[in-house]
Amino acid sequence: MSKVIKGGTIVTADLTYEADILVEGDKIVEIGKNLSGDEVLDATGCYVMPGGIDPHVHLEMPFMGTHSADGFESGTRAGLAGGTTMVVDFCLPNPGQSLLEALAIWQQKSGLACSDYSYHMAITSWNEQVFNEMSEVVDRGINTFKHFMAYKGALMVDDDEMFASFQRCAALGAMPLVHAENGDVVATMQQKLLAEGNNGPEAHAYSRPPEVEGEAANRAVMIADMAGVPLYIVHASCEQAHEAIRRARQKGMRVFGEPLIQHLTLDDSEYRNPDWDHAAQRVMSPPFRNKQHQDSLWAGLQSGSLQVVATDHCAFTIEQKRFGIGDFTKIPNGTGGLEDRMPMLWTYGVRTGRLTMNEFVAVTSTNIAKILNMYPRKGAILEGADADLVVWDPNRSKTITSKSQQSVIEYNVFEGKEVVGLPRFTLTRGRVAIEESTIKTEPGVGEFIGRDAYPAV
Amino acid sequence: MSKVIKGGTIVTADLTYEADILVEGDKIVEIGKNLSGDEVLDATGCYVMPGGIDPHVHLEMPFMGTHSADGFESGTRAGLAGGTTMVVDFCLPNPGQSLLEALAIWQQKSGLACSDYSYHMAITSWNEQVFNEMSEVVDRGINTFKHFMAYKGALMVDDDEMFASFQRCAALGAMPLVHAENGDVVATMQQKLLAEGNNGPEAHAYSRPPEVEGEAANRAVMIADMAGVPLYIVHASCEQAHEAIRRARQKGMRVFGEPLIQHLTLDDSEYRNPDWDHAAQRVMSPPFRNKQHQDSLWAGLQSGSLQVVATDHCAFTIEQKRFGIGDFTKIPNGTGGLEDRMPMLWTYGVRTGRLTMNEFVAVTSTNIAKILNMYPRKGAILEGADADLVVWDPNRSKTITSKSQQSVIEYNVFEGKEVVGLPRFTLTRGRVAIEESTIKTEPGVGEFIGRDAYPAV
Amino acid sequence: MSKVIKGGTIVTADLTYEADILVEGDKIVEIGKNLSGDEVLDATGCYVMPGGIDPHVHLEMPFMGTHSADGFESGTRAGLAGGTTMVVDFCLPNPGQSLLEALAIWQQKSGLACSDYSYHMAITSWNEQVFNEMSEVVDRGINTFKHFMAYKGALMVDDDEMFASFQRCAALGAMPLVHAENGDVVATMQQKLLAEGNNGPEAHAYSRPPEVEGEAANRAVMIADMAGVPLYIVHASCEQAHEAIRRARQKGMRVFGEPLIQHLTLDDSEYRNPDWDHAAQRVMSPPFRNKQHQDSLWAGLQSGSLQVVATDHCAFTIEQKRFGIGDFTKIPNGTGGLEDRMPMLWTYGVRTGRLTMNEFVAVTSTNIAKILNMYPRKGAILEGADADLVVWDPNRSKTITSKSQQSVIEYNVFEGKEVVGLPRFTLTRGRVAIEESTIKTEPGVGEFIGRDAYPAV
């Protein structure tokens, strides 16, 4: 049964024009005027855009014997509700664990995904098995490897391991990603703050200031330079990291920076909220920064020195957050955002005149698909592309509240923000998953999207 | 009679894929597999790309009672021979002259153009008539206004005039362009050098070092910022100008920078050539710079802080250049380049791994079409777009020599450079103008391309 | 009759040590332990420092047929009360006027000075007479020439004139100074704001944002570079100007930057005060900036990229300020500060840990004396140096208020600030001018201090 999206204005990273879209099965089969199909989705007054891609989420992430609260079902449902039709999760082997074994576990988790998904593979330790398995991982469609420069004693790798892994990435046509914070310094600062009696959530921010992130970003850039490999810096939250990225790019290096919607729109005053729960719910790494850092991130999106916007969605319940009462280092790190990324960015980016609509599509979808090597299957409105689409109604508005959100947790860091610009329809591979406030997602229809190795330059 | 371009790989700024292109009349009518048409152009082994656009040329430019040597016929023929299917010339009113009167003159010159063309309008003086006529100029499809910060006593405008004009541009939805060099300082330096007996072509470079350009770029950026208007800096040749552009972009400003193929590939050692003619033939403004500036420009194209590549094609004969014997300030400023831009950039940019093929298309065509507001009619391979196409044979090679060039002058600043990557076919609005070394251009088929005012943000 | 300053700790730019100082006549004649003299000044618990030098004041400055309110008598008295023992005023010829004629007028004004003084000569127009007289001006002990890049239609010179004058300075061993703001842009902005109905004092700040200053600073740097001359940028108030200075210095250029105590400690929120008088009293050029600019200025003093602190003291009465009611462009530009510079800088610089005591001496006195070529006669505690000294009591405090100030005006921009650190004694060429709150100044004892041309490097 075919569908036609009628009467809308197509907005891609490249172009804005009026046309209908004919969808058959899970593909776009025709784009043009006056198309007809079995079912008509009315896009009058709307922009029809490639569905959002969130390049950075953690669904059902293992944590202290339990998991982050949103799994693939509720996480992808939240994404779809906000116009995001694909997520890229992080497969996290325990240090020493086989990458392939971890991958098998992740594949199980994702069985009920409502939209397509892919994985980054984390390199959390280094040995010959890891070296060897990286090749197999790339063959299985995972061409990106994540490295944690923080979380000492857990996920962190040192410079030696990073350099070895980056060189391996270069050989395999894969791209390294880094979480850039100096883990040694963070760990020491945490102990120092606790010892001084600073055990509240605000100390989380004190323990990892922008300098600590900028240093690590700068270090990762140098190691990538020496390895001759591109680099993707996740959750770049501050001017210091952004500066390291700019400097690299001004040498001709291919370095990418990913701000989060949280860092673009929320600031560190949140941690000064006297309500422990309020502040703890905002604990993530890197922490929120001040307004000057926000200005830097927005300018990066405008100038192209930063390329994509993500969420690092990793939702914990109030109860889980409270593990950290009396010891901020035990507050699970992470906030939600999957449902809110697109409306928040539209509201604070497009409606304010900072970004064009085409740039909005670029940073929420197309650039991501290109950088992660799955364009134009994803991130495009082209004949033959997957029918991952959002029919965006620029006049629909709501006030964000946890009461009506898809995420299973009881709060929302954007609570009370009014957004203007929301999906009328979200289609995932041709299926209507969202129709305004009506959720029609189907758990299990999402598929793994393999991403090939990058071609040699 | 339809034509099909068969068997090639389409390369756009966005995408690389295999497909045929069906052309009817002057438009692309279909893109797909296994297309057929009345005439087949064999693109096997080739990349099919949007024809190049040169955003900066001077054809039949008035000069000391005569004109620059290449007019619209030979200039556009040279462009087509190198894969460039459109040029944007500068309409240059005399100070005090009516803009519309100047435009009428320019329209006459372009009668024999072999490819499409457009104009930028220069603001060379400021008064109420100019203010008023700018609106009419925009209505006639010219949405870009050029300002010379150099050439004192001739084309130069002062800050007052620039600010007034930039504000007018903002009101009209037009964009200012600047030639950024401090004209006061250049003029004084010229007199000083002459007074000291430095009258040779090398003194041209001494009279306008990078600092003089960087200063003016910085000043233009500030004035654009105050006027609330985007800005396009032509022939950005050095790190200092590039830095001013980067700083502006890092504030979120929309500032564009245009390096020339000459500055990317030739350096100031040319002026030290003891042959007066050799050196004088390289005299242009800004002059060639050293290798460090070249590195800066390439990195700008790679990182996106510079967006387009032009030629500033303004060809003078040996005889014309010799007007400046004994007084370098009388050497007519300008070099050729229209035929060489694309092969030189492919050879030194794509084949060296600095730029991807998609980036090549972006900086030679698509970005230009977007920035100058004529996308996707130009700069795109899309159904409905003008059939301005180049079928690029990455294996064709030649050694550049004035002996076989299209330009009417007797020398070539790229003489002796070997280029690999040349057009197999160049099509201008559906007509085959070039087939390998065979020139099939038709004088007079080129048309003026109007460009609408920019929409308000 | 000799004096000995006993029991204090001498603090110079170079050194901190305990010693007494013996003064005979107007000179320091001995520095050592256990000195004795006819009169003893008790410096117990105090720091004995070179008297402050204010390199930038306007006393009895001509203005709309009247003068700025503080002349040489009250101005130098205010300075002495705050520990400043010398001022450098600006001799301002009318455009077209003979420099020597203007100098004669200035010499008359300074007859009642209570402390020593010197002049900068302003170049407010350019012609052969000016060119010729500059040599005579240097011979008369004035080796610094001021250029206004703002105040269009009055004091402003254009790039041509600046470049000519800078070259002349280079030839004479003199140094150019600039007031760096783009006068064309300011003038247009003023008219635009007035036309839009913005006629209050806050519009003064809108008409000359940091970008307008940064641009001019950058331009002056380039012109100095081309002329091969050092450069001194007065009242550098913002990061943009500071950045231009840093960039120049990182090329090896000798460029100096002078922040004002006002810009270091007051911000632009002052202009949002609803009281017209309050805001208008803060009108000066450049206007106060936001806190980020303050941080930049402080870091400049700490790192040495900015070298001196001045006041631009130019005091107008409430009545004079009210000339600008209904038209902010008519508000006379200027604030006081001579009495407050040293205590404010000590309080906000030394007591906060930003500056060492030695750095305090450097930026208030020694660096100035060196840069203006009158060291070690001034700015030093050395045998043979002028006995311009301040015995600084780090524990004396007061709340600044116009009620008890020396300046003749009725308000003070630092009103209500508490300062800790004040003179116990101030000596001007050996005379005790200030003893705690007792004013002992003697009008007319101040002398003109000639400053020789700089030696060739």
Next chain:
Amino acid sequence: MSKVIKGGTIVTADLTYEADILVEGDKIVEIGKNLSGDEVLDATGCYVMPGGIDPHVHLEMPFMGTHSADGFESGTRAGLAGGTTMVVDFCLPNPGQSLLEALAIWQQKSGLACSDYSYHMAITSWNEQVFNEMSEVVDRGINTFKHFMAYKGALMVDDDEMFASFQRCAALGAMPLVHAENGDVVATMQQKLLAEGNNGPEAHAYSRPPEVEGEAANRAVMIADMAGVPLYIVHASCEQAHEAIRRARQKGMRVFGEPLIQHLTLDDSEYRNPDWDHAAQRVMSPPFRNKQHQDSLWAGLQSGSLQVVATDHCAFTIEQKRFGIGDFTKIPNGTGGLEDRMPMLWTYGVRTGRLTMNEFVAVTSTNIAKILNMYPRKGAILEGADADLVVWDPNRSKTITSKSQQSVIEYNVFEGKEVVGLPRFTLTRGRVAIEESTIKTEPGVGEFIGRDAYPAV
């Protein structure tokens, strides 16, 4: 028996003036005109300056069971011959060794020193004993602690250890120093290069490019920032490290950078010399860089963003250097320079107009004495200061050659350079050690100079 230095021009960091100097015993006792003493040293036509201080030398440094070739006798003799009257050596405990035990060993080595000397203490491992002994080390007059970020598996400490040590420095009023290169990356690069068959001295430079140094400098800055302690970066050799320093200083941090005379005047073309010995003799870390880096270092000295000039004197014989034939990682790292630093810097710095004479004194002596907290006992020409003096004849010249050098090794990296400006006399604590070409040094007269902890700000 007193000495008077007569007829010269005294040049200090602060001042240039004509005066005689009276020396009694090891102190300056009087400065003035027409002094007389038992012995007259004729300084006519000379500049009398504070003796040079080399803040960075390695004398009799342990190495593969032997020692670097110059010990305290020949090293300080070489220093004196070039006008350097004090050296600061590095006490290098083996990892795990007691700091105090190492100090005892170093004290023994220095018994025959011909000039005064001091030590930095290296932190080469971290444990409770080190933590505790640091306090005693400070008490013994060593207030600076060196940290190697390179030399993995030997001297290198990791970020954790550095942060702990920096915090300890902060508590003790001591200052950390760093050798800034990323040791992990260097070690991997070395193995990679060797594996690829690059075993010659040129591979030494390939294994540690400027990026590797810049990264480490940036990291050390961040750690110092977090620890709240000043930082001294030894042998800053490149723009990348210099940029990290500038950025830190522009935040208001107290970070110091030390270029070496080698990096200021020699470049990486030396490693391309086909003579293995020639290239190997230039092997040091960081390696020589290209001319652009030299420009950056000179500008740093001019602008004050770099403060001191050292040698890292660590001399190895030809035979020792040849340990590395066939494996560049075994070439002992180090070059001489103690005798040449002052004449080379005078010739290439002062005579070229880059530095004033006062700046020359600052960067070779006074700044060092201040930064290392031994001013004004050292680095000053003041009554009461140590009579460490050089009578500098600006007209004496020579061609540098190993044939006539004091160092015991058989070559000189400055071989063949002509220097103009050499000592007529060098005095160490009042003794004439050098009189033109005559060496009068007395082994064993040199004493250890203790340096107190820094006062709290």
